[in-house]
Amino acid sequence: xxAQHEGRLNRSSGFTLVELITVLxxxxxxxxxxxxxxxxxxxxxxxxxxxxxxxNTSAQRALDRLTADLRRAKRQFLRCDPQNVNNPVDDVLQxxxxxxxxxxxxxxTAGTLYREQxxxxxxxxxxGITAFQPVCAANAELVQILLxxxxxxxxxxxxxxxxxxxxxxxx
Numbered sequence: 001x002x003a004q005h006e007g008r009l010n011r012s013s014g015f016t017l018v019e020l021i022t023v024l025x026x027x028x029x030x031x032x033x034x035x036x037x038x039x040x041x042x043x044x045x046x047x048x049x050x051x052x053x054x055x056n057t058s059a060q061r062a063l064d065r066l067t068a069d070l071r072r073a074k075r076q077f078l079r080c081d082p083q084n085v086n087n088p089v090d091d092v093l094q095x096x097x098x099x100x101x102x103x104x105x106x107x108x109t110a111g112t113l114y115r116e117q118x119x120x121x122x123x124x125x126x127x128g129i130t131a132f133q134p135v136c137a138a139n140a141e142l143v144q145i146l147l148x149x150x151x152x153x154x155x156x157x158x159x160x161x162x163x164x165x166x167x168x169x170x171x
Contacts, residue, residue, distance in 0.1 A: 051152045055128055056160060059149035062113050062126035063162050069104055069115075070143055070166040072097045078136060078143065078168050093134035093145070095168070108132040113147070130159055142167055 070078075073095035093106045102118025106125065113125040113132055131148035148161045 048152065055149060055151040058126045059129065059147055059151075059160070059162055062129075063145065063147050063164055065115070065125060066093075066106055066145060066147075067164055067166050069097065069106075070095065070145075070168060072099065073104075073168045074098055091132045091134060093132075093143075106132070106134070111150070131161075 074097070078095045091108060094103055096103050102120075105114075105116045107114055107116075108129050108131075111129055112127045113129045115123045115125045126147075126149065128150045129147065130150050131146065133146040135144045135146075137143070142165060144163065144165045146161055146163050148159050151158055151160045
């Protein structure tokens with residue numbers, strides 16, 4: 001073999017330092033792009049999930065408070081009025097607690113569930129409410145409550161309905 005031919009064999013048997021550095025830089029850039037993309041996707045998913053949980057928690061707290069109030073209600077003064085034509089609110093639930101405190105009312109106006117007791121200022125029980133349906137049994141002993149909240153979830157905005165049944169006390 002000639003010296004010229006041997007030089008070509010030695011050069012073609014490996015990679016140069018420049019080639020190795022170029023490939024390494026390309027692999028690092030592609031890897032960082034994938035990591036950043038996954039990080040952004042995970043952050044967006046976490047934010048949407050956190051918003052959904054906060055909305056759901058607000059509605060659940062309102063339902064828990066309403067349930068606690070109803071458990072202290074006098075059965076004979078319990079009034080569910082889902083078709084109240086004289087009032088501009090959607091649905092109304094009114095009752096008197098057992099401890100002779102003023103009347104308690106729950107109603108929805110413009111997507112907000114309010115709680116009112118006597119002459120005190122309105123308390124916001126929950127926002128983002130699309131429906132509030134109290135249904136009283138014939139003897140007003142059992143009250144079923146459906147509370148539908150607009151929740152921002154992973155797939156966009158959706159309505160979630162929470163339901164409870166409460167047995168009113170007999171004083």
